[in-house]
Amino acid sequence: MSRRRRFEASTLFLLSPWIVSLLLFGLYPFGFSFALSFYDYSPLNPQSAKFLGLANYAEALRDPLFWTALKNTLIFVFGTIPFTTLLALGLALALQKRFRGRDFFRAGFFLPTVVSIVVISLVWKGLYAPEGFLSSLVRALGGTPPRWLLEPHTALASIMAMDVWAASGYYMVIFLAGLQAIPEELYESASLEGATPWQKFVHITLPMLRPTFLFVLVVNSVRSLQVFTEVFVMTGGGPLHSTLTSVFYLYEQAFYKFRLGYASSIAYLLFALTLGLAFLQVRWLKLESPRT
């Protein structure tokens, strides 16, 4: 293996796309926007950029809309993830057993996750319309339909329900893979000792799925903290800012108001929150995990 010691020209060639891409579209923008978050900067007038120190961050912390957006985002994250996770786990457990038509069910549950979120949001906006499918369904069942996206106290919940519907199939697939990785012998020896199905679930399935739970929670939190497209298509942040989310607010500040420095500081606050949440989840689930 003597040829592996030098940095060969061919290796450099193979790596070159990643080196260029990482520098130009990864590290440089990442560092640049961090610097930007300390400036007053508008692309309309780049010459007048002013160094502000921490003023952008201080402004964000004093900005009531920043807090509204953050509150809505956290409601979205903590309100959807338990439902998405439970539904995904329940579906995976049900699909683990063999039965006729299982592949068809699995494909059906997974289907929403391959379709563009723009299409899904538009279809659900139609379902939620005042004279739409869901309202007429509620009426047919004898109820009074809520005003879904048009009412400040139901709009966010309506988008959240759609998200649970749209995202569960993805995490179901991950849970299915996790379930398949559990050695069959564990269940067999538990059966020999007379364990009930519930005992097997609590003492074998759940502990063995811990890494899968960790992955599902971290990936879903990172994704949910960025909720944007649904809001853009369905409500534009309204009514009365009730569906304004952090990334939507950041988008408005950057591309309607052209306050790129301020928007960058919001991006970094959100980034810190994402890291913090992922860190807490890793600690919470790793510390108690059995040594496997």
Added chain:
Amino acid sequence: MSAVRRAGAPLFLVPVLLTMLVPFAWMLFLSVQPGAGGDLTLAALARARFTLEHYAALLQASGFPRYLVNSLVVAAVVVGGNVLTGAMVGYALARKSFFGRGALTWGVIATLMLPKQVLMIPLYLVLARLHLLDTYAALILPFFVDAFSIFLVRQYVTQLPAELEDAARVDGAGELRIFVTIVLPLLRPALAVVAINSFLLNWNSFLFPLIFTNSDRLRTLPVGLALFAQGEHAVDWGLLMAGSTISALPVLLAFLVFQRHIIEGITAGAEKG
């Protein structure tokens, strides 16, 4: 799962399946009902008719044909780029030892975990500085090399035996020749997973194409559809659902054909966790 128990499906799965499928069925149904505003209530079912007028209107008198072509071109180039560069970089990271390998591999993982909103503004400014905003290059270049594709190939190569490559080396073959004639064919299964995942991701991509382009002629389907729905057509449900169907159809077809590859891609991503 030794004993093959072929029972019926658990009953509670049926309503869940219906909930998953009904919105799509409703989209298809509304897209072929006549009239501009569209009747959105359940009662519309009783008056069901069939027309392709909304599809005809979209394809004749709107930007949709252009959006469709844009989406196809951008997706084809980006998928090609992801497959090629994923193979090159993933192979090198898995097989070669060189100064900085750890850092470059770490860069792949970090990029995977990085929330994209952090890069939204600076990428916009980088493209502005390169005078690439509102061009096809803005829709392609930042996504041409993809960390997830590299990661998938890297994981795959680490499980491949290196004997074939070593044998070719003993025979005096050059490194690039080994890569093209021996490694690339071996990577085919992994590259199929890369291709279908890149396609889905790129076809459905919304935020970046929205920010990086301004003119109507550069819009991809998701951006075109979302902006179409915000304009004067906000309540033309027949048109909107026809546009949604046009946008969803390619991924639904890809899903039916490549379901196994799509699911492999997801679970391969999960195994790093």
